[in-house]
Amino acid sequence: MQLFFSDHINDNEVILDKVESHHCIHVLRKIKGDIITVIDGKGSFIEAEIVHANAKQVTAQIKSIIKEEITPPHLHIAIAPTKNMERFEWFLEKATELGIAEITPIICRHSERRNLNEERCNKILLSAIKQSGKAMLPKLNNLIQFEKFIKEAKAQNKFIAHCYPSEKSTLNAALNGNDILIAIGPEGDFNLAEVDLAKQNGFKDLSLGKSRLRRETAGLYVCAVLNASAQ
Amino acid sequence: MQLFFSDHINDNEVILDKVESHHCIHVLRKIKGDIITVIDGKGSFIEAEIVHANAKQVTAQIKSIIKEEITPPHLHIAIAPTKNMERFEWFLEKATELGIAEITPIICRHSERRNLNEERCNKILLSAIKQSGKAMLPKLNNLIQFEKFIKEAKAQNKFIAHCYPSEKSTLNAALNGNDILIAIGPEGDFNLAEVDLAKQNGFKDLSLGKSRLRRETAGLYVCAVLNASAQ
Numbered sequence: 001m002q003l004f005f006s007d008h009i010n011d012n013e014v015i016l017d018k019v020e021s022h023h024c025i026h027v028l029r030k031i032k033g034d035i036i037t038v039i040d041g042k043g044s045f046i047e048a049e050i051v052h053a054n055a056k057q058v059t060a061q062i063k064s065i066i067k068e069e070i071t072p073p074h075l076h077i078a079i080a081p082t083k084n085m086e087r088f089e090w091f092l093e094k095a096t097e098l099g100i101a102e103i104t105p106i107i108c109r110h111s112e113r114r115n116l117n118e119e120r121c122n123k124i125l126l127s128a129i130k131q132s133g134k135a136m137l138p139k140l141n142n143l144i145q146f147e148k149f150i151k152e153a154k155a156q157n158k159f160i161a162h163c164y165p166s167e168k169s170t171l172n173a174a175l176n177g178n179d180i181l182i183a184i185g186p187e188g189d190f191n192l193a194e195v196d197l198a199k200q201n202g203f204k205d206l207s208l209g210k211s212r213l214r215r216e217t218a219g220l221y222v223c224a225v226l227n228a229s230a231q
Numbered sequence: 232m233q234l235f236f237s238d239h240i241n242d243n244e245v246i247l248d249k250v251e252s253h254h255c256i257h258v259l260r261k262i263k264g265d266i267i268t269v270i271d272g273k274g275s276f277i278e279a280e281i282v283h284a285n286a287k288q289v290t291a292q293i294k295s296i297i298k299e300e301i302t303p304p305h306l307h308i309a310i311a312p313t314k315n316m317e318r319f320e321w322f323l324e325k326a327t328e329l330g331i332a333e334i335t336p337i338i339c340r341h342s343e344r345r346n347l348n349e350e351r352c353n354k355i356l357l358s359a360i361k362q363s364g365k366a367m368l369p370k371l372n373n374l375i376q377f378e379k380f381i382k383e384a385k386a387q388n389k390f391i392a393h394c395y396p397s398e399k400s401t402l403n404a405a406l407n408g409n410d411i412l413i414a415i416g417p418e419g420d421f422n423l424a425e426v427d428l429a430k431q432n433g434f435k436d437l438s439l440g441k442s443r444l445r446r447e448t449a450g451l452y453v454c455a456v457l458n459a460s461a462q
Contacts (some may be wrong), residue, residue, distance in 0.1 A: 047362050071441070090321065094448055094451070097442060097444050097445060098442060098444075098448070098452070099442055128348070129251075131443075132330070132442060132443045132444070132445075133443045134442075151268050163453045170459075170462050171459050171462070172459055172460070172462070178383045207462070209458060209459065209462040210251075210302070210462070211328060211329060211330055211363060211365075211458060212328075212362075212364045213328050213329070213363070214328065214362070214363075217325055217329070220325070220451065220455065221329070221455045221458070221459070224451065224455035224456055224459075225455055225456055225459040227440060227442060227452070228401075228402050228403055228440065228452070228456040228459075229403070230372075231401055231402070231403070231440040
């Protein structure tokens with residue numbers, strides 16, 4: 001099913017922006033009277049009938065609204081973006097397919113990447129929900145320093161995944177909760193001071209198993225296991 | 232830890248091929264007397280001392296051999312390669328990181344890709360085990376027609392993942408067994424005749440959950456959930 005996105009929605013009608021309108025009229029050849037499905041990124045599938053088939057601005061009249069069934073728990077991953085941007089963008093796409101709710105890019109002591117094109121990242125998230133038939137857009141927070149993030153982080157169940165020896169929760173055990181936040185460090189891991197700071201702020205130690213995983217694989221791994229446990 | 236690969240190993244010594252030798256001598260500046268760790272792709276980490284530091288052919292004397300601890304179950308995924316080769320290569324890398332044992336690329340009725348560069352695929356698998364510190368190279372079988380594969384497939388627990396309505400096993404239930412084979416179709420799914428043929432040959436219906444996943448994500452999803460269940 002072809003989905004369009006719009007953030008211009010009122011009680012009666014939906015307006016598509018220039019890019020979506022062009023795709024709707026020029027690429028998909030939709031005309032006045034056609035029914036399209038629009039997502040708002042907030043969990044609604046909106047069936048609407050095109051009333052103005054303008055290639056620069058499509059207007060459609062709302063016929064019905066269906067709310068997406070969201071299966072808890074809420075998963076929030078804080079992760080240090082990889083040096084290779086392609087790998088981080090790949091994580092964004094896959095995590096979205098697997099139903100992640102919130103992503104916070106963090107800057108750690110060992111981070112190789114300290115900047116991020118958030119607009120490009122949001123485009124990837126948007127195309128991923130459209131491709132995977134979802135109506136809820138994951139929340140991408142701004143890039144933030146690890147220390148600041150850890151001190152402000154609010155979640156019922158907070159975990160920090162690292163490779164230092166300690167008594168660690170397994171991923172399956174960690175994902176039993178509801179409101180879950182998991183912090184994943186950069187290549188080269190968090191440093192010990194960062195792990196200590198997290199634990200002082202209520203984070204528990206988490207093991208992602210025996211396999212040595214790339215950062216983006218670790219993030220995807222968490223999303224996949226949570227998705228499966230919620231089925 | 233830097234790993235080298237060799238398939239020229241006898242009781243006493245290891246010989247590195249031209250590519251590995253160049254990397255060892257010219258890139259990593261190893262010299263006679265240095266200890267290197269070599270993997271054989273069959274589950275052994277071999278500690279060896281360089282006796283001939285030749286940039287075209289390094290010879291090293293075996294000091295000790297450590298067998299990799301393999302956690303069952305044995306996972307074999309039969310999957311239709313994606314049209315976009317990058318996505319399939321990405322699957323190969325991630326599945327290897329997560330410990331897949333065997334991969335069979337299959338050609339289905341709806342397949343968009345009917346050829347595969349197996350040499351390139353094997354290079355990706357090899358670099359993935361070296362990067363993730365593994366000694367066991369996943370077995371990549373030759374590209375094969377779906378019908379032929381299904382009729383010859385031998386595994387204790389065989390599943391076919393598809394989107395047609397039926398009584399399906401969940402992934403977590405499917406992964407309880409030991410010797411597991413999961414068939415994943417192309418974009419556009421298997422056709423009904425293919426699903427029927429698989430079931431006639433002992434495959435059970437499998438659901439990969441409610442999310443609409445790209446093919447390569449579906450394959451990775453299976454690897455991740457099995458990896459977590461084996462921890």
